Amino acid sequence: MPLVEIHGLTKEYEKGDQKIVPLKDVSLAIDKGDFVSLMGASGSGKSTLLNLIAGIDAPTAGTIHVAGTDITKLSRTQLADFRANHVGYIFQLYNLIPVLTAYENIELPLLLLPFSSAERQKRVEIVLEAVGLTDRSDHYPSQLSGGQEQRVGIARAIVADPAIVVADEPTGDLDAETSDQVLDLLQRLNAELGTTFLMVTHDLKAASIARRRLRLEKGVLLEPEPPKIAKAGKGA
C-alpha cells in the first residue's frame, strides 16, 4: 500500500470575481521510501499540492491518505497532531525560529511528542551529526550561513522520523555550491534512513536527484516522466 494516496484532488478558491483552480482532479500515489520531485511553472499548483499533502491546506474535493489516514477528514487539531507525528516540512526560506538556537529549533517538533528529555537530546544530537552541524548547535539562525540554516531546517524536518518529508524549493534561496550540498544531504537521508521525500522545485538539477519526477501544468498532474530520466539522477 502506498504511503501517500491521492484521489480526485481539487482545490479551488475565489479571488474577487474569479475562480482560481490551482489543482484539478489530481490523483497520485507515493511509495514509502520514495524520492519524488514535483516540477512545474509558477502557479501550476505544485506548492498547493505539497501543502495539501502536508495537511496545512484543505482541498475542495478529493481524498488524501497519508500513512493510512484520510487527512481530509481530520479536524484542525487532529491535523496538527498528524503533522507533528507524520510530516516533516522543509521551507525554501528555512523559516527557523530566530530566538532559538540550532539545537532548540531542531528540538521543537519533539516537544510535541511523548519523548523524554534524554530521548530528545539523543535524537537532536544524531540529526545534528547527520547534517554536519554538531559544532553549531548553540548558534542562532542569524549566526549561520544560508546553507547551514537550511541544514538545520532539514534536521528539524527529519528529527521526529516522520512518514514523509515535504520540501518546498529547498534550494531556491541557495547558491549553486550550497544547493549541491543540500541536495546531497537529502539524497543521503533518503538512501540511508529510507525517509520518503516529496520535493517541489524549479531546478532541473535538483529534480534529477529524485527517483521519480512529476510535473504539474495548470493544476493537472502529468504522467510521470520516463523512469530512465529519473535513473539518470544522483539518487537513482
Add this chain to the structure above:
Amino acid sequence: MWKFLPYVAKNLWRDRTRTFLTVSGAAVAMFVFTVVGAVQEGMASLNRGTQTERTLIVFQANRFCPGTSRLQEDYARTIAKLPGVQEAVPIKVFMNNCRASLDLVVFHGLPPKQLQKIRDLKLSAGDWPSFEKQRDAAVVGQSLANRRRLSAGQRFSIGEVTVTIAGVFTATNAAEESFVYTHLEFLQRTPGISSVGTVTQIEVLLAAGSDPMAMCRTIDEKFRGGPIRTDTRPKGVFQSRAVGDLADLIGFAQYLGYACVVLVLTLVGTTTLMAVQDRVREHAILQTLGFTWQCIFGLVMIESLIVSLTGGAVGIGAALAVLSWNGLAVGSEGVTIAFSTSPMLAFIGMTATSIVGLVAGVLPAWTAARAEIVESLRSL
C-alpha cells in the same frame, strides 16, 4: 505547555524594549492601583476595632477643628459618674495642620494611666514605665516613626511641642499608628498652647450593654446649661464627619484604581497584539510543525500573563514597600486615615493583574491561533 516557557521568555526578550516599556507602564498603573487600594483599606478600617462601637467622642458644640474645641476638663469627671460609662478620658489634641494633609502629626495628651485602658497598643520599642514617669514623654505610632524616622530616646518637636520618645507602638487600628500620645498636663502647659483646665474632647468608653445614642443625648443634655455646650457622637460617626470631604475624594479615587486596571489591560493587550502581528509567519511555522491552535493560543496567553504579572508584581511590590517604609497617612481635623498595606491588598492586586493579563491576551491569542497557515506563511 510549560516546556515552551523558554521560547515564550525568549520572545519577550527579543522585543525587550517593548516588553520593558509595557511592564513599566503596567507597574506604574498597578502602583497607583495599590496606593488607591491602601487608602481605601485605611478608610474602611478607620472605624474598625472592638471598642469603636461603644466609644463616644464629646466635642464642643459647633466646633470642627480640634484647635477650636475647648471643653472643661472636669466634664470628664462628671461624665465618668454617669451610669453606663466605664471610662471617660479627657484628651487634649494638638496637631501641625487642621486641614487635609499627607503628613499630619496629631498629639493626643491624656492621663498616662488611662491610655492603655482605652487603646490596644503594643510597644515595639521603649517601655511603658518610662512613658508614665516622665512628664514630657510620648509614645509614637509606628507609621509616624517610619515617616519621620523617629526612635525611642529621641526628642521630637512640632511647633512649640517638644517630647521625648519613650516608645514606639503598633496598634490593631492602622490609623492609630499616626498618633503621638503624651501626658495631658504636659500638653496643656506647653507654651503657646497653654490651656490648663481645658481639653479638646472627652473620649467615653461605655459599659457593655449601654445604648450609645441614648448616652450621647444624656451627655449633651447634661451640659446644655453649662459654660460650654457639648456635641457628643459615637466615635465612628465623629470620625466619618471629620474626614467627610476626604472620604468623598477617597471614594472617587476608586475610579482611578479602575482606570489603572483598564490602562494595564490596554497596554498589555496592545503589546501582545503587536507581538502577534510581528510573528504571524512564525506562528504559521509552529503550526506547520504540528503545534495545535490551542497550543499557539496558550503560548500567547502565557506571554500576555507574564507581562501583566511582572508589571503587577513590580508595581504592587514597589507600592507596598514605599507605603510601609513611609507610613503615609492622610488626615483632616485630627483624624487620620492610614494607607493600610496588607497581604490581602497584594493578593487583590495580583489577582487583578492575572485577570487583566488573561483578558488582554484573548484577542491576540485568538488572532494568532486561528490564522490560516498557508496565508500566514506567505506574509513577510
